């Protein structure tokens with residue numbers, strides 16, 4: 001049995017879960033927040049909700065007997081990542097770091113490459129903003145229309161910080177001067193006090209009180225806009241992680257069953273009926289003529305080529321519409337009229353009587369897939385696909401024809 005433990009929190013984590021469980025691989029998930037729990041609940045599987053301490057991780061890993069632990073937490077959830085790594089070392093369990101390669105929004109978090117991106121986001125989203133990015137770049141928020149009313153700048157109680165805010169056009173009522181550390185409670189209170197729907201922060205890691213900001217925003221129902229720092233962590237992409245885990249769990253793709261068995265049968269003395277005398281009927285007839293002379297074409301009109309074949313005595317032509325009795329004593333039928341109802345009727349009647357039938361406009365109605373044929377002097381190769389890839393079948397036949405053309409009758413290259 002191959003069971004995995006996933007520390008989720010990112011979209012990639014969720015995608016990985018979906019992809020692996022679709023292949024029957026069992027995974028338990030640990031999510032830090034109630035919000036995260038809501039997201040993964042519909043996926044099924046065991047959920048550890050709430051932040052785990054390192055000891056709790058260790059005992060969960062021991063109890064679960066996991067073959068590997070996948071860390072798909074946010075790249076800036078440093079502490080969690082360190083704890084997972086330690087717990088894996090202690091329990092001698094394989095640790096895999098899944099890193100998202102590009103930033104994007106997930107849940108109540110929007111990740112931005114720079115302040116400009118955050119400003120752009122805020123332009124199309126209304127609501128007040130608590131800025132916790134400090135005073136050095138506060139002037140960049142001027143690019144946001146209405147910033148003087150919407151943005152509350154939290155800066156250090158130092159003259160240069162206040163001056164930077166004033167110079168940027170902030171009025172006193174929109175400046176909060178206070179020295180941290182800021183607890184979750186304090187952050188929540190500030191978000192509520194100023195009716196902020198957004199908390200703007202740098203991705204400062206834990207030292208910057210980042211966790212407290214995240215938790216406060218969640219509590220106050222605010223969205224966190226994170227100005228990212230470049231990711232320096234080592235890790236695998238979603239695809240790489242997926243591949244590694246499938247390999248680890250010994251997953252093999254189920255051998256796909258082909259829908260049509262190549263039944264090579266003699267057509268000598270067999271009655272063959274083709275309903276329709278157009279382009280498709282002509283193509284089928286030109287193939288069948290290489291195998292038998294007993295072909296009857298039923299159609300009010302024929303293509304020129306079919307006319308020539310009729311003149312040459314290669315086929316019989318009934319110049320009229322198809323009727324049910326045409327199938328009497330028939331071995332193989334081709335429904336190739338341009339009338340859906342007629343083709344369906346040919347198919348239905350043939351199947352009822354156990355007659356092999358190819359219905360040119362409905363693969364579901366075929367008991368026989370008409371093959372692309374490749375012939376050598378002594379052999380015949382028939383190619384059929386899934387019914388969805390005529391171009392592939394056709395192209396493969398063409399390639400094989402080129403191969404066999406280059407060989408002489410003994411099979412040796414010419």
Ligand SMILES: C[C@@]1(CC(=O)O)c2cc3[nH]c(cc4nc(cc5[nH]c(cc(n2)[C@H]1CCC(=O)O)[C@@](C)(CC(=O)O)[C@@H]5CCC(=O)O)C(CC(=O)O)=C4CCC(=O)O)c(CCC(=O)O)c3CC(=O)O
Nearest residue numbers: 358359360361362363369370371372384385386387390394
């Ligand atoms: C299921 C099957 C039923 C049967 O037995 O009749 C079927 C069904 C359908 N074909 C359709 C379309 C085309 N088929 C071709 C070509 C070939 N089709 C052939 C066989 C089969 N075709 C059977 C097995 C298929 C398999 O093995 O996967 C080949 C091998 C033999 C032959 O026909 O001689 C021959 C290559 C021969 C060679 O190269 O040597 C081309 C290209 C072209 O015409 O050049 C197009 C236009 C494609 C396009 O334009 O994309 C449509 C949509 C019709 C519509 O839209 O109305 C349906 C109906 C459906 O899918 O339900």
Ligand SMILES: NC(=O)C1=CN([C@@H]2O[C@H](COP(=O)(O)OP(=O)(O)OC[C@H]3O[C@@H](n4cnc5c(N)ncnc54)[C@H](O)[C@@H]3O)[C@@H](O)[C@H]2O)C=CC1
Nearest residue numbers: 276277278279280298299300301321322336337338360361
């Ligand atoms: N399987 C395949 O590879 C492909 C299948 N098709 C499908 O094949 C069908 C035929 O296509 P084409 O040959 O290009 O059409 P077409 O228009 O060239 O020929 C239609 C033929 O059917 C005949 N016909 C009409 N009503 C009839 C009836 N009641 N009884 C007997 N014959 C009748 C016409 O006289 C004509 O000869 C179409 O439904 C088309 O969608 C099309 C392309 C590829």
